[in-house]
Amino acid sequence: MTPSSSILKGRVAFFATGNVHKFNEARHVLADFGIAVALLRVKALEIQSDSLKAISEVSALDASKRCRLPVFVEDAGLFIKALNGFPGPYSAYIFRTIGVRGILKLMKGVKTRDAYFKSVISFCDPEGPLECFHGQVDGLISCERRGNQGFGFDPIFKPSGGPTETFAEMSIARKGEFSHRAQALRKFAEWFKSVR
Amino acid sequence: MTPSSSILKGRVAFFATGNVHKFNEARHVLADFGIAVALLRVKALEIQSDSLKAISEVSALDASKRCRLPVFVEDAGLFIKALNGFPGPYSAYIFRTIGVRGILKLMKGVKTRDAYFKSVISFCDPEGPLECFHGQVDGLISCERRGNQGFGFDPIFKPSGGPTETFAEMSIARKGEFSHRAQALRKFAEWFKSVR
Numbered sequence A, B: 001m002t003p004s005s006s007i008l009k010g011r012v013a014f015f016a017t018g019n020v021h022k023f024n025e026a027r028h029v030l031a032d033f034g035i036a037v038a039l040l041r042v043k044a045l046e047i048q049s050d051s052l053k054a055i056s057e058v059s060a061l062d063a064s065k066r067c068r069l070p071v072f073v074e075d076a077g078l079f080i081k082a083l084n085g086f087p088g089p090y091s092a093y094i095f096r097t098i099g100v101r102g103i104l105k106l107m108k109g110v111k112t113r114d115a116y117f118k119s120v121i122s123f124c125d126p127e128g129p130l131e132c133f134h135g136q137v138d139g140l141i142s143c144e145r146r147g148n149q150g151f152g153f154d155p156i157f158k159p160s161g162g163p164t165e166t167f168a169e170m171s172i173a174r175k176g177e178f179s180h181r182a183q184a185l186r187k188f189a190e191w192f193k194s195v196r
Helices: A003-009 A020-031 A052-067 A091-097 A099-106 A172-178 A180-195 B003-009 B020-031 B052-067 B091-097 B099-106 B172-178 B180-195
Strands: A012-016 A036-040 A071-080 A114-124 A130-141 A157-159 B012-016 B036-040 B071-080 B114-124 B130-141 B157-159
Touching: A012 A020, A012 A052, A020 A036, A020 A172, A020 A180, A052 A071, A052 A114, A052 A130, A071 A091, A071 A180, A091 A099, A099 B099, A114 A180, A130 A180, A172 A180, B012 B020, B012 B052, B020 B036, B020 B071, B020 B172, B020 B180, B052 B071, B052 B114, B052 B130, B071 B091, B071 B180, B091 B099, B114 B180, B130 B180, B172 B180
Parallel strands: A012 A036, A012 A071, B012 B036, B012 B071
Antiparallel strands: A071 A114, A114 A130, A130 A157, B071 B114, B114 B130, B130 B157
16 A cells, blocks of 8 residues: 555554654555555654653653644664663754764773664554554664664664664665664554554 | 841742752852752753753743742753764763763864853742843863862863863852852842842
């Protein structure tokens, strides 16, 4: 089913995000479930918290209230063990300031390179309860940047159990086999289909 | 005037914070104005924003609503020029994760060491408008940590126009001559005295 035929059948999920890369990843995964994704460019409230779930839930409630629509939001972060979870829930800000170069400098000479990417999707229907879906992928921080696909810290993250490519060396489809976001999206899609 | 006599006269400002160092600095500065400070240990809402003013305003509104009291909150950050403003509004989280050591590693070999500390105090009275007060101090990031007073990134910040000590090498009174927080506190105190 193509996205446009899904829209005709009314199976559309509204994604509140300002990040076009996230939107493309969502569109790609949800298409496999016959769900079309509509981009809602609403600046939803984001709280400061060490919990992605808390950030995501508050955003979904706020976005849904503002738009008076059932919407989903996605919040994600890269958590590096040797840096006590940094950049974590503030990955977007930290990417904008010190970037990939800053993370590589912080990790210079550090042997323990374990890290994980985590994603939390929250869906809020003004007339229903809040639903949350999680995805996580373990991996390693590479010693140099590689690849130019994806976004954010993708060029320095190599997922475990896969080949030696970073996320930024993978196509959107390939990244979707491993990624935290794709995992959360698939859980969301299964639930969404079951209730719509 | 001592804090206890201020309380008897009813000139008390409620400070919503979980940071005892900030509380002690506030108590020290406001005592000079005959204002006692009461610590309110309320976890006020903190939003994600690049604007300290926006973060501070939302916190004050939330804290005042929860406590049903006129309260002030203070939000501060260290902004390093060579790191595009990092750690900025997320200084507390970044201190907890990569700490002073992380900042020194990021600044290794960097010649431009200019930085500033900024503070925004927001006061919210459930029955009145919101008021904001700013303070800023320019300085340099030192090449190594020095001193064990103060808190956060104080051991690596040397204010301009002062001697060569870092904030962490200064007593609370000495730091108060320069600091962003003391500047904002003095502006707040003058206004508070004029309306109470």
